[in-house]
Amino acid sequence: MIARVLVLLMLWPGLVMAQGFAGLGTEADGFSIPQRGAAFDFPADHGPHPDYRIEWWYLTANLEDAEGRPYGVQWTLFRSALAPETREGWQDPQIWFAHAAVTTSDQHLVAERFARGGIGQAGVGTDPFEAWIDDWQMVGPDFDNLRLTARGADFAYDLGLTATGPVIFHGDDGYSVKSAQGQASYYYSQPYYDVAGTLTLPDGAVAVTGQAWLDREWSSQPLSDTQTGWDWFSLSFDTGDKMMGFLLRDEDGTAFSSATWIAPDGTTTAYPDGAFRAQPLETHAVARRVVPTRWAVQLPDRDVDVTVTALNPNAWMAVSIPYWEGPVLIEGSHGGRGYLEMTGYE
Amino acid sequence: MTWAALTALLSHWRRNRLQFVALIFGLALATALWSGVQAINAEARASYDAAAATLGESQFDQLVPRAGETMPEDIYVLLRRAGWLVSPVIEGRFDGDTGRVRLVGLDPLTAPGAIAPVGLDGDTDLGAFLTTGVLFANAETAARIGEAAPVPVVVDASVAPGVALTDVGIAQGILQAEGVLSRLIVARTQPMGVTPLETLVPELVRQPAQEAGADRLTDSFHLNLTAFGLLSFAVGIFIVHGTIALAFEQRRSMVRTLRALGVPLRTLVGLMIGELVLFAVLAGALGVVLGYGIAAVLLPNVAATLQGLYGASVAGSLQLRADWWLSGMAIAVLGTGFAALGALWKIATMPLLASARPRAWAVASGDSARRLAVCAAALLIAAGAIAIWGQGLLMGFALLACLLVGAAFLLPGFLRGVVGLAGHRASGVVGQWFWADTRQQIPGMSLALMALLLATAANVGVSTMVSSFRVTFVDFLDQRLAPELFVRLEDAADSAALETFLIANAREVLPLMSVEIEVEDVPSDLFGVRVGDTYREDWLFLADTANAWNRVAQGDAAVVSEQFARRAGVWIDDDITIGALGVFPVAAIVADYGNPLGQILVSEQAFRAQFPDLIPLQFGVRSDDPEALQRVLVETYGLSEGAILNQARVKAFSVEVFERTFTITGALNVLTLAVAAFAILMSLLTLAAIRVPQLAPVWALGLTRRSLGGLEVVRAVVLASVTTVLAIPLGLLLAWVLLSFVNVEAFGWKLPMYLFPGHYLVLSGFALLAAGLAALWPAWRLARTPPSDLLKVFANDR
Amino acid sequence: MRKSYPGAEGVVEVLRGVDIDLAAGGTLALTGESGSGKSTLLHLIGGLDVADGGTIRVDGQEITGLDDTGRAALRRSTVGVVFQQFNLIPSLTVEANIAFQARLAGVADAGRLAHLAQALGLTPHLSKYPEALSGGQQQRVAIARTLAAQPKLVLADEPTGNLDEATASDVLDQMLKLVRDTGAALLVVTHSPAVAARMDRQVHLSQGRLA
Secondary structure, eight states: HHHHHHHHHHHHOOOTSSSGGGGOOOOOOTTTOOOTOOOOOTTTTGOOOOOOSSEEEEEEEEEEETOOOEEEEEEEEEEEEEEOOOOGGGGGOOEEEEEEEEESSSSSSEEEEETTTTTTTTTEEEEEEEEEEEEEEEEEEETTEEEEEESSOEEEEEEEEEEOSOOOOOTTTEEEEEEEOOOOEEEEEEEEEEEEEEEEETTTTEEEEEEEEEEEEESSSSSSTTTEEEEEEEEEEEEEEEEEEEEEEETTTOOEEEEEEETTTTEEEEOOTTTSSSEEEEEEEETTEEEEEEEEEEGGGGTTEEEEEEEEOOOOEESSSSSSEEEEEEEEESEEEEEEEEEEOO | HHHHHHHHHHHHHHHHHHHHHHHHHHHHHHHHHHHHHHHHHHHHHHHHHHHHHTTTTTSSEEEESSSSEETHHHHHHHHHHHOOOOEEEEEEEEEEEESSEEEEEEETTTTOTSOOOOTTTTTSSSHHIIOOEEEEEOOHHHHHHGOOOOOOOEEEEEEETTEEEEEHHHHHHHHTTTEEESSSESSSOOOHHHHHHHHHOOTEEEOOOOOOOOHHHHHHHHHHHHHHHHHHHHHHHHHHHHHHHHHHHHTTHHHHHHHHTTOOHHHHHHHHHHHHHHHHHHHHHHHHHHHHHHHHHHHHHHHHHHHHHHHHOOOOOOOOOOHHHHHHHHHHHHHHHHHHHHHHHHHHOOTTTSOOOOOSSOSSSSHHHHHHHHHHHHHHHHHHHHHHOOSSSHHHHHHHHHHHHHHHHHHHHHHHHHHHHHHHOSSHHHHHHHHHHHHHHHHHHHHHHHHHHHHHHHHHHHHHHHHHHHHHHHHHHHHHSSEEEEOOOOGGGGGGHHHHHHHHHHHHHEEEEEEEEEEETTEEEEEEEEOOOOHHHOOOEEEEEHHHHHHHTTTTOOEEEHHHHHHTTTOOOOOEEEEEEEEEEEEEEETTTTTEEEEEEEOOOOOOOOOOOOOOOOOEESSHHHHHHHHIIIIIIIIOGGGGHHHHHHHHHHHHHHHHHHHHHHHHHHHHHHHHHHHHHHHHHHHHHHHHHHHHHHHHTTTTTTHHHHHHHHHHOOOOOHHHHHHHHHHHHHHHHIIIIIIIHHHSOOOOOOOOHHHHHHHHHHHHHHHHHHHHHHHHHTTOOHHHHHHHTTTOOO | OEEEEETEEEEEEEESSOOOOOEEEEEEEEEETSSSSSHHHHHHHTTTOOOSSSSOOOOTOOOOOOHHHHHHHHHHHHHEEOOSOSOOOTTTTTHHHHHHHHHHOOOOOOOHHHHHHHHOOHHHHTTSSSGSSOHEEEEEHHHHHHHHTSSEEEEEESTTTOHHHHHHHHHHHHHHHHHHHHHHEEEOOOSSHHHHHHEEEEEEETTTOOO
């Protein structure tokens, strides 16, 4: 029965994760709409924006153990509002849900949580920073120093995060355009976390270190009617440069692309539609879908011409609204690691 | 060539439209009964599961307050933030326009597995459900709520009776219980490494998921319905077999001609198979739709039955599911294949120059009658062997199959015998001719009569089974729910005081004390009972020894449940070792339905001696005026109303429920007989063409067409009566197999069989009526046959 | 007598005014081509069918106005019909077949039945069923059955049409002899000149009229 509820949630306007993007409304229904040139206000903007429909705190980490074996970790908290307001108690229209995953080359462990706001089961506070749902949390004294925990039936993790660089803004100073029609979101990232901590896997605990990338994004009408899904890359090159790029696939076969180049010192360059290119090289059948798990990625302006390969092609997020998300290895003009997220593959 | 051959083959059906109709409708009806019963079963089961899950009690562990009725909702958040996957529930009652309604508040976001407000469909506004509030209730409950609805009511037939479902926050508001919860549902799978509950919430008690006794009863009910569906299908297959056999016989000459003209046998057989598959698919589709109709008509009754029986609710509406289509079509095609196998074989092996004249079909000749009798004997012997030595559910069904097919094969011989005997006794010339002629009709009517035999036997069997089920269940309720009131305490410290108060105010007080214990390696509940009038008068034994209760009261013996006895391999007078209590002889066996645990009863004294610390928290109370005592307990003694269960009401409700079962059984009875009547009608209509040459001489010699027609009806009724005579014992055997063999194999307990001669009389009456009605039209046609048609028989140029 | 049937090309007049007399004890052959109406005439006389006009008297009784029941009674006791084929009741033994009409008419007499069976050479076959007999034997059973009921008028429609020449002659001999013994009248419909020649009188029917 919960599945039916989730079908509803999935169809709810504003749930970007849905494969059924085409079902998402583009009307704002009283919700606020991102405006170009709006100034960010921290730490308040690290917290929730209940007058926007959808928002997330989206952390991915590329880790390795003492033997150099690679691991991926995901921790995502979503907020989806039924109405642009908050209330005390059960009647709060703010719904929270979260996904956590650990990926190794041969395992992909997933858990998911649901909660509603208003009763203390889930939420985000800014002073001190804390984002939580049930016992999963991302808490700090502040946004630069966080402790990240989550657990499912067969895994758990407890990681410390320390930011070694600044928060960076995508698009036009954090105003990220998502389609030719002008749909947009507020979008900034903290791609400079150093990570150390423990993964608890079915075979036992593993000490790991590595880097994490946290995305913050909120909007009320993120996609246009004809966009069917997206392919999102966050790549950290061995040179210290980083790149975020995404394709928003249209039902007519074309795609809208966008990218941000992040120099080692945190200065960014935003690239408009068409500059960033990504083509599937290889597909993999998982969960009765066919998903590209090896990509040719190019950003000619920065001489980037790389092959991006999934660490574990079976990194399927078998949650209520399923998608593919997992760590990737980079080869070619640049070496490095990163994360790939793909939605809307049916 | 293929096309020409196909055209020729198909032309047969154009010339014999009746046969075509019989084939398609016979198959369609068979499929319809099968898929109808399947549909009812599937839908009932699905909805029952959903409803049981709604109540959350059968599937999941629960956390309830150790004392009091409620807990603060902070406990919920505390547990969630400690990692525990629990979901909040608040329960209470509110006043509707015409009665009180049980309100259940759930959280759809955290409810595990299948639990959540049912009926949240695409039309429902989740935002409204979570924030402003919506109540889900079935039509009856919705009517009871009426204008008193605190928030809009959505009618949903799948909500359990008397219950309104809503969001937990909305429920708190309606119940004016802000900030509190009644209980928490514990998900089956929990995250790794969570802190134990005892440490986190010592104030809560974890109640294990209840053993779903009702499930077992429901399963038994479904199993029996499935058996009934199979029987119905068998009835239909007899029609199809008859029709196909006839059509193939009649086309023998055509097959010969086509082969003589150079169509290869392989092509011919291939074409005929193709033709049959086409028909099967057509008829199957028609049957599934018909079955859907049957199910839709019957479903309200099934829903009512299950709803009443188990508090489970069944959605009143029905969806035509893909798997019914599939299973319906599959069974139609397989059934046709099965029915056509023999006919196709005959065609395939027929020598090119064999007599092309249609032989009297199927079981016509004395030879094949003898062969049938031999088969029947073999099958019945096999049935006997299985009954004696067989074990396992599969064997149970094999036994059913052997019995049914054996009896069906026996029928032609039996009919010949009885009719032959009657012919010898007949004195008048018309009488003698009638019996001789009837005897001659037996081969042609055999298949239809076999269908009637199975239909009647199935009806007798199922009605016996359902009635026995009912009688047993009511007895069982009488004995288990004998105490009019059932009082439950939360705090052991109150036990003694309550018992004193009850003894002063009630006729008999029965403290309920039990422990879970393994006896003879069987997990069991051991009860200490206060042997008194209630046990002596209301408990019925399946088997007992002299003075059983006296011996129990003196601490010399124990009473055990049937499941225990069967699993431990003991019976009365055997000794069992009950842990530290020592060795007790079994004084008696009681029936206990749907309980996976064994039950052992010893005297209160023997029990207390071993478990002195066990304070009874539950009391059965006998009272002549339970309503008054209930009031006294609440108003004077101060018990909460929720602590008292008025079992008299529960019992009355349960008994009423079985009456509803009869509505379904009755409806299915009529349907199967209708199918059998259809078979008879089709046989008679097909025979009509053969009949004219047989009847023409009699007419020419001086019988009117009207009297010949009348005799045709009498003949059908006579054949049906003889068939019914065989069907009743067969039906009883069937019931015996279902109750004593299949049920034991499937559920571990045997249902005693009760006989209901009145029912059988009515069913026989129905069978005769069906046969008579089926014969009416062919007889009328015969009576109206123009003399010229009769004369054609004698015509020179024929 | 007149009789017409609805046919494929409109109403077909089968009999267009035919007058025939046959006295008790007399024998008459009715000949004609196929479709000349001779079988129809026989059916009308036997109460098997109803004439459109004219009168038929059998044993002094006017039968044209009889209803279904009356005609059934006529068939039972006054007239006996021997057909070319499909004469017998397949579900009864030869013995029961022979006795059948006599018992229907209430004139069964064991001695007479035995005599008829004897005379027609059927005694060894009495307990057999018709399907076990040859064509000639079956026809003898039909004759025995008809005569056992002691009808006033015996009607025979091509009684030997399905038999070979020798058997036919044999059967005809026996039939004529037995009919004469009972004093009944015999009307035989046939297209065989040989059969017709054995009768006292011959009448030829052509296109529904007497030639």
